[in-house]
Amino acid sequence: MKIKQFEYEPLSHFSYAIISEGKMIVIDPERNPEFYYEFAKTNNANIIAVIETHPHADFISSHLQIHKETGATIYNSEKLGAIYPHSSFDEGDVIPLGNINFTALNTPGHSPDSITVVAQEGSKTALFTGDTLFVGDVGRPDLRKDGGNKEQKQQELAEAMFDSIHTKFKNLPDDAVVYPAHGSGSLCGKSMGDASSSTLGEERKQNWAFKTTSKKEFVKELIDSQPFIPSYFGYNVDVNKKGAEILRKATAKVQFKMGSSLRGLIVDVREEREFKKGHLKGSINVQAASETAKFETWLGAIIKPEERFSIVISHPKDLHMILERVAKIGYENQLQKVVTLPNVRLKETSALAIKDFNENPNDYTIIDVRNHSEVEEGKVFESAISMPLNTLRDDVGKIPTDKPIVVHCAGGYRSAAGSSIIEKHLSSKVYDLGERVKDFN
Incomplete structure (x- = not known):
């Protein structure tokens, strides 16, 4: 069993290619399929199938493009309601690939249509868990907005995740290798580990989800303090159901x-x-x-x-x-x-007089654009007004304008965006604290 993991770091996304006897299957591909084509070419393999573990919210998949350009069959759970040409892949279904048999486990929780792909070759087992099981965590249950009561759906998916974790994996061996669709930094979970893979035995010992045997406690832990949901997530689910x-x-x-x-x-x-x-x-x-x-x-x-x-x-x-x-x-x-940029007079952004700010912080309105969960862990400035970057454009009119404004985040990337948004909408003097926020931690 030859497995290649591909990583797209900005989205903390992992996708996979598996080869056996000159045939290749791709799992959860990113938007640009060239990487998989190159891998197939290098290994003299034909791409025969693409498997989608669920319709992804955080990126656009190239499953339909791969189908059009290689003739590969797209497989996904029938529960997904895919509009593109596909074959169903649910429990009981088998996809043979050389010496490997691929089977599906229906593992709802992150989404109602999530599957885990089980690849077995002799005594070797690999689990492609999508957004169900991560290293150290499980997928969040609050991304689907298919109508109805959102809180009720979140509760139902969280309960389904408990059942998936505690029933669907129990007959699989400890040495089964876990290959998730995301790693640390993804917004599809809240506390993923840094490793790109694990074993089922290690997750059974270390992952909170396996160790939490009370469904009530599990659901509470899973629902509490999930990170924000970017505006584009629901849109990406819809696109992926149709195929890009x-x-x-x-x-x-x-x-x-x-x-x-x-x-x-x-x-x-x-x-x-x-x-x-x-x-x-x-x-x-x-x-x-x-x-x-x-x-x-x-x-x-x-x-x-x-x-x-x-x-x-x-x-x-x-x-x-x-x-x-x-x-x-x-x-x-x-x-x-x-x-x-055109050759015209451009607008400049003034630098903050850091000495004056350090000595007279009360002379400034300080805006903290970090996420609420970060602010709950501790403020950098007690007087700061919390306005997360993802909703700042909607809330910018609430910012007091009687003082110069200083914007900060945790390291400088988000404050650059946040200060530019405020500068666009307000006439006050706006400064970006940038990387210097680290001097105040």
């Missing part, structure tokens, strides 16, 4: 202009220092300057799925990168234009 357009075609529709001015909602993806030196008035600074920046998450948290927007990049060579990253969450359809 081929990536090349989708991104080719976006206009690109050299040195063009923009109107409307503008997202500037440059590094914050460059942004502060000069930007188009009203721009929001959501940085994509590094390969590991959580650009997709914050783009989809700040900009809603129905909103049209444009993007500013540093150089033409950045175009392909930014189009692909926008497409990771399916936002290419609402992206109107990508431009480099």
Whole structure:
């Protein structure tokens, strides 16, 4: 059994390719399928199947594109209600791949249609657990908004997760390797470990979900203090149920202009220092300057799925990168234009006089854009007003304007976005504390 784990770090997403006797299956693929094609080519394998463990909320899958380009059959639970061509894969179903047999466990909890894929070859067992079982955690139960009472659905899914964890895995061996769809940093769970895989035996010993034998306590622990839900999550579930357009075609529709001015909602993806030196008035600074920046998450948290927007990049060579990253969450359809900065007078952002702020913090209105769960663990400044970044555009009008405003987060990335949002909407002087927040912790 040859297993390759692929990681997309900004979304903490793991996908998989499994090869046996010249045939390959892909599980939970990301938006760009080229990585799987290259792996198949290198190993002289034909991609015969794609398995979706559930319709993902945090990224767009390429299952339909892989089907169109390779002829691979798409498999998923019939409970998913998929609109694309597929074959059902539920308990009792088997997919043979050379010497490997793939079977399904219906493991609802993160979603009602979640499955765990069991791959067995002789005495070896691998579990592709999707968003059901993570290293050290299980998937959150509060992402589905398919109508009805949200709290009731959350309760039902949390109870279903308890049953999945305590019944569906009990006949599997301790040495079964657990391969989840996400790792630490994903918003699909709240306390995942740093490891990219584990064993079922280790999870039985260490994972709180296996150790909590009271359903009532399990449900309470699972529901309490889940992280925020970005605006784009429900939209991605809907897209994945239909299947996304081929990536090349989708991104080719976006206009690109050299040195063009923009109107409307503008997202500037440059590094914050460059942004502060000069930007188009009203721009929001959501940085994509590094390969590991959580650009997709914050783009989809700040900009809603129905909103049209444009993007500013540093150089033409950045175009392909930014189009692909926008497409990771399916936002290419609402992206109107990508431009480099025009040769016009740009707006500058003033630097905070850190000495004065340090000596006279009460002379400033301090806005904390961290998540509520972070604030509950401890404030950096007692006088700070908590306004999480994901809802800041809706709440910005509540900020007092009688003093200069200082924005902070935990490390500087979110405060760059937050200060630019406030600067866009308010006439007060706005400063970004940035990385210097670490001096106050």
